[in-house]
Amino acid sequence: MDRRLFLGFAGAALAAPALSRAAEPVRLGLTPVFLDNDAEVILRLREALGEGTGRQIELVQKRTYQEVTGLLLEGGVDAAWLCGFPFLQHEDALSLLGVPVWQGAPLYRSYLIVGAADDAIDLADLEGGTHAFSDPDSNSGWLVTASDLARMGRRPDEFFQRSLFTFGHRNVVRAVAGGLTRSGSVDGYVWEALAKVEPALTARTKVLSRSEELGFPPFVARREMTGEDAVVALRSALHSLAETVSGRAALDLLQLDAITPGDVSLFEGIRQRMRAIAS
């Protein structure tokens, strides 16, 4: 498997009704924070969801979570694949459609990584260095490290000599592996997926610490849209993704098992870290 893609999906199957091809397309917002712009993954995902919904799928890709979240909230897309952090930030306006299952559970961890030859042993040793975050609205790519620092009474902008956002978990690994920054905060699922498809890249990094298990980035839609045909169809397609050939192919590329309906309680750990930041 030579994809350089990451992320997961979830889905439940729905016997795809032979809906009219003329129906409005389902617009799904994505961000390369997880999903690097791999043409084949995009294609397979669209095919699988199209088959599952019986509608055309329009994948709308934005650079940041903020852009996708904004697009979702203003109705520019019907649903989006977001991180748990922005989901909780807008919990009152959003509802879960599904949570990807990775390695048997809808959970993942945040990794704190450094260069392979770095002699740091914990976060405190990284003070004064350069650090790569993935996105300011990413749980694993910012919130976990920021909250860890908050618990130490520190802030990223003063703890690190310089920190930067790469807007992609893979980019965090590239930044650390290439020596641009000393350390980085990365999605554990992405790092593990990369370790399989690009072992030479991850071999130049090492995991300094792993967070507790947290809720996997979910598929969400606006609460008022949950009854809409498009959203209903999408939810069904997501939940049944592992049961179709095309869905299975897309999940395999994403190294995911399935997409489960999930529950907001999965994101309790993230909520606690948000509180740490707020305090």
Added chain:
Amino acid sequence: MMRVSALPLSLKVPLIAAGMMVLVGIVASQQVMTSLGAVQEERLRELARLHVDGLAIALGPAVLRRDVWEVYDTLDRATQAMAGQRLVLTVVADDTGRVIAASDPTRAPVDSSLQPLMQDAQAVNDILLTEAAPHVRVLSDLAYQGRTVGKILSELDVADLIDERRRVRLWLLAGNTFATLILAFGGYLAMRRMLRPISDLAAHMARAEGAPGPIPADRIPEGDTELRRLFQTFNAMTGAAAAKAEVERRLAERERFVSLGRLSSSLAHEINNPLGGLLNAADTIRTYADRPEVVRDSVDLLDRGLRHLRDVARVTLEQNRLDREGLPLKREDFDDLKLLFAPETTRLSQSLDWKIEAASDAMSRLPAAAVRQIALNLLLNASTAAGDHGTVGCSVTERDEELCLSVWDTGSGLPDEARRRLLSDEAVMPGGGVGLRLVRDLVRGLGGRIDYFRSPERSTVQITLPLAGPAPC
């Protein structure tokens, strides 16, 4: 070590041609290397220009925002895309010279100073390629929206270009050496062939030993070439030389008669003087035929007079005998000379000092004709120089396997012209006679030498002849 100027023409000319070819090869190689260097540098400038311009377009906004990741991401992708190619390192700095990002952050960390890397950096349009370093650094301003927002420093791998130069130089060297050797060898053969007639001519002249003969027609080069004309000129010169030699031979032959001619007056007196006595004796016999004692005395007188006439006639004939070649010199030859020459001194009222002291054995090892001619010519010359009432001397001695003939006189010495004829090979002025030049030629033919001494009262010409035969002059 042989000097170049001493080399034969058939070797020197091809060597010069080969040297010229080597020179041409060096100049041509230098031109090729210069052109190659210019092409490489222009190629490098173009590459650097494209690189910088491309990056300026791609990175302008990111540099303006000082977006470290965007800059790094762009550089990293460009590096990945060009992996294994010429660009080794690209560093982008802001307008203050602080590094924003580099394709290899370990060499140029974020926020570090660009200054250390700027050493040895060249401007894009002034890139020069040297063989000292396998990398070239290029520094350029990063312009965006019409203003300079940062700097781009690129390090280019030029090892392949340097290798190419070295390879080209090596091939040029090997190729030129090979071509030069081949062409020099070909040139050597061609020149040898072209100059062979010259060698033949030189060899022919060397073999001629002073008597050059014409070159056979079949050895003369074909066509209307300089060489053909040279050969023809040489043949014409040999003909002229032969004719000149023949003229000289005839002159020498005539000289014998000339010398006799000069003596004819004296000889006439020598014959005439006794004739009066002889006629008186005849009258006395006729008058006193009946007086036996008078007749006997008159007959004795007649006998002595006739014998003297016979001797004069004999030596005159002897001097002009054509079959005398090869006869050895004898003491009697000098007696003959004295008999022949003495009347001339008598005519001029001169004293003659005559000393023949050499042994006959020694004399017999020399040819009579040549020595007689030498002595006679010198004596006649001395007699002329001595003038009336002067003294002429002749001595022949033997020492250390040499015969020494000295002829001296009390005259005023040899004039310059006469001295040149006797002592040098300079061309003789026409009309001056050939007597002394003939002496020189005869002495040389016998391997001898001529010395001339001048004291206040006498001039001496001394001829020294080796008894062991002719030796090189």
